[in-house]
Amino acid sequence: MDHATCDVCFRHCRINEGSLGFCGARTCVDGKVICANYGRVTSLALDPIEKKPLARFFPGSLILSVGSYGCNLRCPFCQNNEISWSELAIDTARYFANHDLRAGAAENGAAQQEENGAAQQEENDILRTDFVTPEVLADTAEYYKRAGNIGVAFTYNEPLIGYEYVRDAAKLVHEKGMKNVIVTNGTAGLNVLDELAPYVDAMNIDLKGFSDRYYKDVLGGDRKMVMDFIEAAVKVCHVELTTLIIPGENDSDEEMAALSAWVAGLKPSPEYYTDAGCGISAEQNYQPLSGAGSAKQNCQPPSGAGSARQNCQPSSGAGSVGQNCQPSSGAGSARQKCQPSSGAESVGEDLPLTDQVEQVTNAGSTTGADITVTDQKNQVTGADIPLHVTRFFPCFHMTDRCPTAVDSVIHLADVARKNLKYVYTGNI
Numbered sequence: 001m002d003h004a005t006c007d008v009c010f011r012h013c014r015i016n017e018g019s020l021g022f023c024g025a026r027t028c029v030d031g032k033v034i035c036a037n038y039g040r041v042t043s044l045a046l047d048p049i050e051k052k053p054l055a056r057f058f059p060g061s062l063i064l065s066v067g068s069y070g071c072n073l074r075c076p077f078c079q080n081n082e083i084s085w086s087e088l089a090i091d092t093a094r095y096f097a098n099h100d101l102r103a104g105a106a107e108n109g110a111a112q113q114e115e116n117g118a119a120q121q122e123e124n125d126i127l128r129t130d131f132v133t134p135e136v137l138a139d140t141a142e143y144y145k146r147a148g149n150i151g152v153a154f155t156y157n158e159p160l161i162g163y164e165y166v167r168d169a170a171k172l173v174h175e176k177g178m179k180n181v182i183v184t185n186g187t188a189g190l191n192v193l194d195e196l197a198p199y200v201d202a203m204n205i206d207l208k209g210f211s212d213r214y215y216k217d218v219l220g221g222d223r224k225m226v227m228d229f230i231e232a233a234v235k236v237c238h239v240e241l242t243t244l245i246i247p248g249e250n251d252s253d254e255e256m257a258a259l260s261a262w263v264a265g266l267k268p269s270p271e272y273y274t275d276a277g278c279g280i281s282a283e284q285n286y287q288p289l290s291g292a293g294s295a296k297q298n299c300q301p302p303s304g305a306g307s308a309r310q311n312c313q314p315s316s317g318a319g320s321v322g323q324n325c326q327p328s329s330g331a332g333s334a335r336q337k338c339q340p341s342s343g344a345e346s347v348g349e350d351l352p353l354t355d356q357v358e359q360v361t362n363a364g365s366t367t368g369a370d371i372t373v374t375d376q377k378n379q380v381t382g383a384d385i386p387l388h389v390t391r392f393f394p395c396f397h398m399t400d401r402c403p404t405a406v407d408s409v410i411h412l413a414d415v416a417r418k419n420l421k422y423v424y425t426g427n428i
């Protein structure tokens with residue numbers, strides 16, 4: 001067979017032999033879809049777990065964070081566009097899809113030399129990656145235990161499009177008694193969750209908004225697939241959710257009320273949301289070393305971890321990823337000047353509210369009006385699922401609007417708190 005169909009996400013790409021699926025991370029070899037970015041690491045850093053963000057999972061700990069390339073969404077504001085879907089990321093994906101075929105095809109010396117020269121030129125034009133086997137990644141995670149590392153977070157690009165690597169590495173990390181975290185857009189089938197569930201301890205899943213229009217037209221996604229994924233994920237591990245507030249897109253009170261009410265109606269497995277299950281009572285044991293400088297000097301990872309040598313330092317930033325899109329020192333003034341006015345340009349403004357905010361219709365869901373914190377005092381419900389409401393800054397292909405007003409983020413967090421116990425604001 002000269003093609004195969006990928007069953008990882010809603011796109012169901014039909015991939016020809018040696019070609020790439022939409023996300024750039026999957027290809028077809030011998031009639032079978034395989035993970036083309038397996039072990040191809042673009043980013044590796046030792047991050048505070050709060051940066052994932054996870055607020056109620058081993059707070060104060062560090063986690064070795066690893067990313068590859070490719071993504072199955074097309075968020076125009078992607079802070080990690082360099083490794084997700086920029087031209088550079090796509091060129092990198094093409095290179096690795098073709099590289100293996102070319103290596104097998106070149107046989108005589110002259111052809112090989114010419115091929116090597118061309119390959120070298122191409123290598124100069126792609127993202128720097130290191131091949132990090134699951135074994136080396138797990139060994140590296142174990143090595144950094146001494147600096148406060150609790151495990152591995154698969155993050156930066158979309159990890160589920162390369163779930164085979166996540167599964168293989170996470171299994172080894174678990175064998176070392178350490179934790180696995182996935183930071184994901186949640187755009188994958190339950191078949192993928194089933195593969196990973198035995199090895200995953202926590203996830204941060206984006207619930208980027210609560211309208212099909214926003215998911216489909218702005219993000220290139222599928223809201224139902226994300227909701228189904230979240231509904232199943234809260235039963236197999238600790239889950240926290242993130243909603244990035246984009247002015248004019250997903251920033252209405254009604255949308256946040258509907259989103260948080262739907263979350264409150266979920267039925268998580270209690271063991272993943274108790275303080276003990278989330279390492280909260282042991283908080284004092286997971287403080288990063290106060291002498292981060294000495295950790296930097298002493299932490300040489302096992303050989304083979306490549307760029308880990310440069311990036312594996314307890315950092316206040318997210319390593320090399322996303323740095324270009326952080327607010328500058330002048331962000332304060334931008335914050336004050338860029339308050340979206342009532343007439344601010346917004347893509348979704350022309351649509352009636354009923355088109356923007358889908359109503360919760362599942363029989364199992366409840367409305368926010370039924371949920372109060374005191375009702376949940378002695379039992380774990382969807383209201384215990386943490387939500388991070390975060391601030392947008394203009395980035396990549398979305399530079400036509402101001403950063404989200406801080407007041408708007410704070411207000412929408414208050415709206416969510418009517419339904420949820422743990423709501424955090426971010427990037428403010």
Ligand code: SF4
Binds near residue numbers: 006
């Ligand atoms: S994971 Fe990638 S290749 Fe597979 S269906 Fe989704 S976009 Fe296509």
